[in-house]
Amino acid sequence: MxxxxxxxxxxxxxxxxxxxxxxxxxxxxxxxxxxxxxxxxxxxxxxxxxxxxxxxxxxxxxxxxxxxxxxxxxxxxxxxxxxxxxxxxxxxxxxxxxxxxxxxxxxxxxxxxxxxxxxxxxxxxxxxxxxxxxxxxxxxxxxxxxxxxRLIKSPAEIAYIERAAALCDDALDAALPLSVAGGSEADILAAMHAAVYSGGGDPPANDFIIGSGEAALLCRSKTGRRRLDQDDQLTLEWAGVYRHYHVAAMRTLLTGKPSDRHNELYRACHECIEAIEEILRPGNNFGSVFDRHAEVMDAFSLSRHRLNACGYSLGARFAPSWMEHQMFHTGNMQAIAPGMSLFVHMIIMDSDTGTAMTLGRTYLTTENAPRPLSRHPLSMIHR
Missing domain, CATH: 3.40.350.10 (Creatinase/prolidase N-terminal domain)
Incomplete structure (x- = not known):
């Protein structure tokens, strides 16, 4: 072997x-x-x-x-x-x-x-x-x-991470044709896992998250599957996994026409992740990433609807979690250095209106700007 x-x-x-x-x-x-x-x-x-x-x-x-x-x-x-x-x-x-x-x-x-x-x-x-x-x-x-x-990855590890990134994108490609009105969460989930496995990948260290309707506001997996309605929201958080190395992503997909609230929340997510890309580089720390996230979200009056963390380090992980211990939360002084694999997620769950919006992808840090490990753009996905 x-x-x-x-x-x-x-x-x-x-x-x-x-x-x-x-x-x-x-x-x-x-x-x-x-x-x-x-x-x-x-x-x-x-x-x-x-x-x-x-x-x-x-x-x-x-x-x-x-x-x-x-x-x-x-x-x-x-x-x-x-x-x-x-x-x-x-x-x-x-x-x-x-x-x-x-x-x-x-x-x-x-x-x-x-x-x-x-x-x-x-x-x-x-x-x-x-x-x-x-x-x-x-x-x-x-x-x-x-x-x-383990925080800073070697060239050999980065090669596995890049393969995991390709599998992560393949999983989204498999999900998109099925994420339409009448589509089954079960079929979507099966297609995403099949894309990873058929590409030579491994089981994820925790469940893929899939939830539509009111369950699109959940940040964890649960049992039970449903079919998508004509105007629905579908939150997915998943990872490509290769040699146990994880590259995660998160998106909220919409069927039908986006509501005004969906558009507003998407703008906040997109602006936030762009702001974070400006500081996801050496000279800053994990806490400063979260502080930038909070600053942008709060400017959109979303303090009640955001989380108290906005990502974490990734690597080779085993069940029950693919999260590494270093997270983007306030006060975390862990320095950002080249060669880190970092998952950044924007999660807004507006329980007042029942509206969900998420946007997340994994980056490889460099001496300068971070490199997104996905071929997919950050545009809103609606079918």
Whole structure:
């Protein structure tokens, strides 16, 4: 099986991580985030829903503790040589196996970082490892150490992101002919997923959002599908996914003639995203992006109808969310740098009139102006 990245790239990532550990005076880190394991080693699974931990020391040693079901998965997809299995049994506590592994790595009395803020770390797992290791070593929160390293993408990652962008556009192309009066949400959703899969893509880390009528004002997926009316609104948020790298987009499509309120909200979205493009570049931070969003929206008297965030960083992610931890919200001082993949979304949900309007796409940051990762224009779509 071909590795996702070259051995040289994986080695560079390991060196960056070990340098980060040494800078924080950590002797090791316990990785529970699946995207961290994937980025560092290529290990690809959904078995992280059970106890699974990759131990990485400051001198570059690694060992994976996982279940037997993921043994061959790790051998086939990753470069991890040391794979250890904890056994499923009644009242099993894999943190004991983790302690033994760490003892083999001479980590008694060490300072060890832990990825707490991840879907692979449940409260039960946190309690187990803290109870097991409290007299063995000193634990501290290192949830974002690898996540920060992943913010700026390598040329190899950008190549996958560009492929994901093409699949994102293909999904919209598949949806457009079906997004007409009488069209089925189920058929639209199926066509979008088919476009991604037939293009060699992967499942998204969270559901595509699809909602029409009053459900067009929702920012999350829900069960149940309907057909579009003659004059209807359809909100879509989806992503092209390739090698787990996501490129997201968001649009509200209209059947029939746009209402005056739809036109007004679209103008606000379009003006806002154009204003953000002017500052989505080095020298600014994530908080300043949101502040510009709020400034434009509030000038349209839309403060009650906008959200408190307007996008986030994207990359290789696993269920249940394709969002990375860095978001565009007020006060976020994360600096914008070249090589970031950033999703910007304008979302206006006017519950007073039952009117929805969204506009969003993913950008690759450069030394200057951001590069949109879509061939589609930002014009209003009505059928």
């Amino acid at each position: 071909e590795p996702v990245f070259s051995s040289e790239e994986y080695q560079d990532r390991l060196e960056r991580l070990t340098a980060g550990l040494k800078a924080r005076k950590l002797d090791a880190i316990l990785l529970f985030a699946q995207e961290s394991m994937y980025w560092l080693t290529g290990f690809d699974t959904f078995g992280f829903v059970f106890f699974q931990c990759l131990v990485v020391t400051a001198d570059g040693r690694m060992a994976l503790l996982t279940r037997s079901a993921d043994l061959r998965q790790a051998r086939l997809t990753s470069n991890i040589a040391d794979i250890r299995i904890w056994v499923d049994r009644g009242q099993s506590d894999p943190s004991r196996d983790l302690k033994e592994l760490m003892s083999d790595f001479d980590l008694l009395g060490a300072r060890v970082g832990v990825e707490y803020d991840t879907h692979g770390m449940t409260g039960r797992v946190a309690n187990q490892i803290e109870s097991q290791l409290q007299t063995f070593c000193q634990l501290e929160d290192a949830s974002y150490l690898v996540s920060q390293l």
